[in-house]
Amino acid sequence: xxxxxxxxxxxxxxxxxxxxxxxxxxxxxxxxxxxxxxxxxxxxxxxxxxxxxxxxxxxxxxxxxxxxxxxxxxxxxxxxxxxxxxxxxxxxxxxxxxxxxxxxxxxxxxxxxxxxxxxxxxxxxxxxxxxxxxxxxxxxxxxxxxxxxxxxxxxxxxxxxxxxxxxxxxxxxxxxxxxxxxxxxxxxxxxxxxxxxxxxxxxxxxxxxxxxxxxxxxxxxxxxxxxxxx
Amino acid sequence: xxxxxxxxxxxxxxxxxxxxxxxxxxxxxxxxxxxxxxxxxxxxxxxxxxxxxxxxxxxxxxxxxxxxxxxxxxxxxxxxxxxxxxxxxxxxxxxxxxxxxxxxxxxxxxxxxxxxxxxxxxxxxxxxxxxxxxxxxxxxxxxxxxxxxxxxxxxxxxxxxxxxxxxxxxxxxxxxxxxxxxxxxxxxxxxxxxxxxxxxxxxxxxxxxxxxxxxxxxxxxxxxxxxxxx
Numbered sequence: 001x002x003x004x005x006x007x008x009x010x011x012x013x014x015x016x017x018x019x020x021x022x023x024x025x026x027x028x029x030x031x032x033x034x035x036x037x038x039x040x041x042x043x044x045x046x047x048x049x050x051x052x053x054x055x056x057x058x059x060x061x062x063x064x065x066x067x068x069x070x071x072x073x074x075x076x077x078x079x080x081x082x083x084x085x086x087x088x089x090x091x092x093x094x095x096x097x098x099x100x101x102x103x104x105x106x107x108x109x110x111x112x113x114x115x116x117x118x119x120x121x122x123x124x125x126x127x128x129x130x131x132x133x134x135x136x137x138x139x140x141x142x143x144x145x146x147x148x149x150x151x152x153x154x155x156x157x158x159x160x161x162x163x164x165x166x167x168x169x170x171x172x173x174x175x176x177x178x179x180x181x182x183x184x185x186x187x188x189x190x191x192x193x194x195x196x197x198x199x200x201x202x203x204x205x206x207x208x209x210x211x212x213x214x215x216x217x218x219x220x221x222x223x224x225x226x227x228x229x230x
Numbered sequence: 231x232x233x234x235x236x237x238x239x240x241x242x243x244x245x246x247x248x249x250x251x252x253x254x255x256x257x258x259x260x261x262x263x264x265x266x267x268x269x270x271x272x273x274x275x276x277x278x279x280x281x282x283x284x285x286x287x288x289x290x291x292x293x294x295x296x297x298x299x300x301x302x303x304x305x306x307x308x309x310x311x312x313x314x315x316x317x318x319x320x321x322x323x324x325x326x327x328x329x330x331x332x333x334x335x336x337x338x339x340x341x342x343x344x345x346x347x348x349x350x351x352x353x354x355x356x357x358x359x360x361x362x363x364x365x366x367x368x369x370x371x372x373x374x375x376x377x378x379x380x381x382x383x384x385x386x387x388x389x390x391x392x393x394x395x396x397x398x399x400x401x402x403x404x405x406x407x408x409x410x411x412x413x414x415x416x417x418x419x420x421x422x423x424x425x426x427x428x429x430x431x432x433x434x435x436x437x438x439x440x441x442x443x444x445x446x447x448x449x450x451x452x453x454x455x456x457x458x459x460x
Contacts, residue, residue, distance in 0.1 A: 012395065012421045017367045020417050027416040067414050067439035068298065101444065104334035137247045165242065184297050186257040187250050190239035209239075209297035214331065214444045 021064075028060050037072045053082040053226045058204070061222035065214050074206045076197065081178060084202040085154070085223045088177045089114050093152045095220055097213075098122060098139045098163040098183075102156055105217025110224040121145050139163035144170060152177040158216030159183050161192035168195050179203045180219050182211030251294075258290050267302045283312040283456045288434070291452035295444050304436045306427060311408060314432040315384070315453045318407045319344050323382045325450055327443075328352060328369045328393040328413075332386055335447025340454040351375050369393035374400060382407040388446030389413050391422035398425050409433045410449050412441030 015023060032039065039056040055077055062071045092115035097103045103120040111118055121127050121142040131138045139160030146153055147170070154177055157163045161183045167176055181196045181203055183189050193205050204219055245253060262269065269286040285307055292301045322345040327333045333350040341348055351357050351372040361368045369390030376383055377400070384407055387393045391413045397406055411426045411433055413419050423435050434449055 010421050010424055012418050012425070015417060016365060017361070017392075020367075024416040064416070065414065066442065067416065067419075100334040101331050101447070104330040105443070131247070135246060137250075162247075184295065186254040186294070186297065187245060188242050189297075191242045194240055195242070212296065212442075212444050213335070214442050217331070 024064055025060060028063050031069070032060075032072065035069065035072075037069075039072065051083045051086050053086050053223055055082065057226055058219055058222040061218045061225075062206075062215055065218035066212075068210070070208075070210060071206065071215075074208055074210060076203070076205050076207055078197075078201075078203045080202045081204050082223075084178045085204075086227065088152050088154055089116055089224060089227055091152065092116055093154055093177060094119055094146075094149055095154045095156055096120070096143070096146050096149075097216065098142060098155075098157045099159045099213045099216075101213035102158045102216040102220075105214060105221075106156070107221050107224060110221065110228050110230065113228045114224060116224075117151075119149075137162040140166040143167050143174075147173055154178045154180065154220070156180045156216040156220050157183055158211060158213035159185075161185070161188040164192040164196055168192075168199060168201070171199065171201060176201050179205075180216055182206040182215045182219065184211040184215075185209060254294055255290060258293050261299065262290075262302065265299065265302075267299070269302065281313045281316050283316050283453055285312065287456055288449055288452040291448045291455075292436075292445055295448035296442075298440070300438075300440060301436065301445075304438055304440060306433070306435050306437050308427075308431075308433045310432045311434050312453075314408045315434075316457065318382050318384055319346055319454060319457055321382065322346055323384055323407060324349055324376075324379055325384045325386055326350070326373070326376050326379075327386045327388070327446065328372060329389045329443045329446075331443035332388045332446040332450075335444060335451075336386070337451050337454065340451065340458050340460065343458045344454060346454075347381075349379075367392040370396045373397050373404075377403055384408045384410065384450070386410045386446040386450050387413055388441060388443035389415075391415070391418040394422040394426055398422075398429060398431070401429065401431060406431050409435075410446055412436040412445045412449065414441040414445075415439060 039059050059075050095118045097120045100120055106118050122138055127138050127141045131141045140162045143163050143166035155167055164181050179196055179201050181193050189209055196203050197205055269289050289305050325348045327350045330350055336348050352368055357368050357371045361371045370392045373393050373396035385397055394411050409426055409431050411423050419439055426433050427435055
């Protein structure tokens with residue numbers, strides 16, 4: 001079966017633009033089944049009753065974005081993550097990213113439908129200046145800057161482990177609504193994610209080194225699409 | 231050694247912001263060595279003599295961006311790819327992306343230093359309109375639109391296999407300078423990449439399903455950094 005699939009992959013097939021995504025998710029479902037992976041359809045706690053957001057569509061969208069089935073194992077959700085995500089998105093929260101790439105990847109039409117907003121401070125001149133003076137990363141300063149926001153915040157971190165450390169250290173002031181912690185890389189990435197997992201902050205984290213701005217955006221979109229029926 | 235590294239990974243270390251990337255690349259070098267992978271330092275053909283761009287820094291930056299060592303095997307370069315990249319970037323080419331994410335990830339300071347430019351047509355209203363009328367993807371229309379450009383083009387495709395098909399079908403009119411073909415996904419992605427590999431278009435391609443807008447941007451940046459000394 002795997003061979004037939006790869007053979008098919010080498011031949012271009014005609015498919016309508018609006019059917020590509022549906023077919024992609026069908027293939028992902030088939031391959032998850034072939035690999036014997038059963039994704040959780042619901043959170044493990046009772047608090048999830050009535051929540052319209054499920055884990056499986058989030059995990060599948062990340063696999064769709066990366067073609068990497070590792071995320072079927074890597075993605076961890078705190079018990080309260082999805083119910084928090086629904087509450088935050090339905091009450092017009094702010095989504096703060098740590099890269100302009102993640103910002104660019106978040107679906108603006110879905111944001112509009114929900115009355116939510118996306119912000120990224122990383123390209124601000126004064127963020128760069130303050131970071132240079134203090135000898136910290138721009139991501140650290142960017143996260144601190146969210147103290148000024150007067151709305152609840154979902155942090156979508158796809159690049160900088162220092163962003164996660166900054167959120168953790170300032171958690172009493174920031175009161176993070178939800179942290180999507182999926183930075184990628186080799187220095188402090190694993191440890192920064194474990195810091196979030198060990199805290200009482202609601203989280204969706206890609207355990208290990210993998211992640212990225214594309215993964216952060218995919219998770220935000222997957223959460224939103226379950227509420228907007230896209 | 232792997233155990234010690236994993237232990238270290240779980241502890242946050244203090245590191246200056248400007249040293250994070252250097253340390254990351256050092257870890258990548260160490261792990262490539264542990265895995266017995268030797269990256270090519272130069273292209274295999276004589277045409278490469280005098281070219282300032284090498285393959286290894288491109289491959290390593292993609293691994294840095296994804297934490298995925300699969301790219302040590304997946305990334306294929308046509309023999310003329312790097313010498314073409316150098317000529318194009320040094321003569322102020324246009325880089326055309328198939329997503330706003332890839333556009334956002336390409337380093338604008340490096341572009342400025344080289345007098346190069348980056349364009350993405352994907353969010354244009356009239357591209358969406360034409361695509362809907364014709365029943366094709368916006369990526370198809372976006373690539374066709376580059377016929378209007380009066381400068382040589384590097385195509386950086388991180389998302390849509392239809393973009394690669396469009397470039398291939400219009401290659402005599404478009405005369406693509408270089409195609410960075412790294413779309414990700416499950417439908418027509420493998421076949422579209424093989425189409426480029428089998429053509430006489432200069433290419434850098436991530437063979438198989440993997441890739442992404444982040445990978446496309448990382449490749450463009452890795453090419454530019456070797457010319458700008460960042």
